[in-house]
Amino acid sequence: MLDAVRNEIAAIADMVVVKVGTRTLTGPDGALDLGQIKSIADQIARLRADGRKVVLVSSGAVGAGIGRLGLTERPTDLAQLQAAAAVGQSCLIECYNQALEPHGLHAAQVLLTADDMHDRRRYLNARNTLRALFDYGAVPIVNENDTVRVEELRRSMGDNDRLAALVTNLIRAPLMVLLTDVEGLYDGDPSVEGSKVIPIVRELDKTVMGLAGESNHAGVRLSTGGMSSKLKAVKISTEAGENVVIANGRRPNVLPDILAGESIGTLFIANGASVRDRKRWIGWSVHPEGKLRLDAGAEHAIAEEGGSLLAVGITAVEGEFDKGDVVSLVGPNGEEFARGQTNYSSKDVRQVAGEPTERFSEILGKWSYYEVVHRDNLTLLRA
Ligand SMILES: Nc1ncnc2c1ncn2[C@@H]1O[C@H](COP(=O)(O)OP(=O)(O)O)[C@@H](O)[C@H]1O
Numbered sequence: 001m002l003d004a005v006r007n008e009i010a011a012i013a014d015m016v017v018v019k020v021g022t023r024t025l026t027g028p029d030g031a032l033d034l035g036q037i038k039s040i041a042d043q044i045a046r047l048r049a050d051g052r053k054v055v056l057v058s059s060g061a062v063g064a065g066i067g068r069l070g071l072t073e074r075p076t077d078l079a080q081l082q083a084a085a086a087v088g089q090s091c092l093i094e095c096y097n098q099a100l101e102p103h104g105l106h107a108a109q110v111l112l113t114a115d116d117m118h119d120r121r122r123y124l125n126a127r128n129t130l131r132a133l134f135d136y137g138a139v140p141i142v143n144e145n146d147t148v149r150v151e152e153l154r155r156s157m158g159d160n161d162r163l164a165a166l167v168t169n170l171i172r173a174p175l176m177v178l179l180t181d182v183e184g185l186y187d188g189d190p191s192v193e194g195s196k197v198i199p200i201v202r203e204l205d206k207t208v209m210g211l212a213g214e215s216n217h218a219g220v221r222l223s224t225g226g227m228s229s230k231l232k233a234v235k236i237s238t239e240a241g242e243n244v245v246i247a248n249g250r251r252p253n254v255l256p257d258i259l260a261g262e263s264i265g266t267l268f269i270a271n272g273a274s275v276r277d278r279k280r281w282i283g284w285s286v287h288p289e290g291k292l293r294l295d296a297g298a299e300h301a302i303a304e305e306g307g308s309l310l311a312v313g314i315t316a317v318e319g320e321f322d323k324g325d326v327v328s329l330v331g332p333n334g335e336e337f338a339r340g341q342t343n344y345s346s347k348d349v350r351q352v353a354g355e356p357t358e359r360f361s362e363i364l365g366k367w368s369y370y371e372v373v374h375r376d377n378l379t380l381l382r383a
């Protein structure tokens with residue numbers, strides 16, 4: 001069935017980020033399913049033939065490594081997991097390359113970490129590389145760089161759903177497609193009879209977020225996060241002004257059909273206008289260095305009136321940060337509602353918090369900015 005909204009989105013989707021999860025790429029034994037890889041590659045070739053640029057974010061390295069190394073279970077030790085991913089990643093790219101070659105396309109391996117998205121220079125470099133790959137007509141195949149990711153430091157991307165959302169934001173793709181092993185977002189546990197797929201979500205509020213559970217799969221756990229990690233990723237992209245579809249990666253022809261406007265899976269509509277490049281980086285890619293707690297007046301001025309943050313509305317400062325670092329802005333209810341680049345270090349903000357700007361000279365001596373965070377350097381995280 002075709003529908004008008006989906007048609008409209010399909011028409012503007014000149015760039016598409018497709019994320020494919022471990023469950024879609026591996027068989028019941030955990031090894032890579034070559035038929036699936038071929039199917040995804042064939043579908044990507046069709047999108048490319050329609051003139052669309054495609055980035056594939058592919059999981060499956062750990063799964064492929066487990067298969068190739070002949071392991072009977074997923075290692076629990078971090079270094080062994082990373083080693084399995086290193087073995088599996090080369091298989092993954094090799095398989096994609098073989099499947100893309102008959103279409104005259106090349107697979108390009110792009111490994112990224114959360115730190116690459118955090119660091120402004122590396123972030124822009126990644127974008128330039130992706131653009132150059134498009135110019136060469138290659139298909140970027142992105143995965144998290146598992147060799148260096150250290151989960152304990154919490155700087156890890158967490159999962160490929162989030163990485164896909166950050167890549168979508170990086171290249172300003174109007175559409176992200178998350179392919180998984182269920183038909184879309186269900187209104188209840190998908191394994192329970194009577195649960196139904198929600199065809200369209202216009203507002204990703206707390207009620208919708210609450211529908212998502214963890215991955216229901218017992219046994220060897222290869223994927224991370226389940227539906228809740230997908231919805232967090234969807235939120236990043238819809239808040240930045242892009243659209244997302246979650247669909248079943250084993251449905252034949254799923255990608256060309258979505259791009260033909262067919263009613264497949266769950267469509268999440270962009271929440272408002274497209275957010276500017278730098279604001280996307282500030283809002284979702286940077287790891288905030290500290291927290292500013294604000295009173296209700298400051299939260300209202302920023303969230304409702306598009307204002308900047310003045311020192312007078314700051315009630316507390318947490319963490320150590322320098323001028324130029326990104327900080328979280330937290331309202332009186334304890335929830336983060338925005339992120340912004342601060343004009344003052346944590347040392348200075350601690351001195352001026354709660355004070356009117358007229359007192360800056362007296363307190364700080366030399367000072368330069370009226371605003372602690374200017375509205376041009378601030379991104380609202382819409383509820
Ligand atoms: N409301 C829901 N709708 C759909 N799936 C859900 C929901 N809640 C939990 N899930 C689980 O999320 C799983 C998909 O996530 P995951 O296993 O991480 O897959 P992938 O490997 O594709 O990233 C589904 O198979 C299902 O078990």
Ligand SMILES: N[C@@H](CCC(=O)OP(=O)(O)O)C(=O)O
Pocket residue numbers: 020021022023058059060061062063085143144146158159160161222223224225226
């Ligand atoms: N980098 C890991 C990705 C793990 C992951 O996020 O898996 P999934 O939840 O299936 O997307 C791998 O390639 O195995």
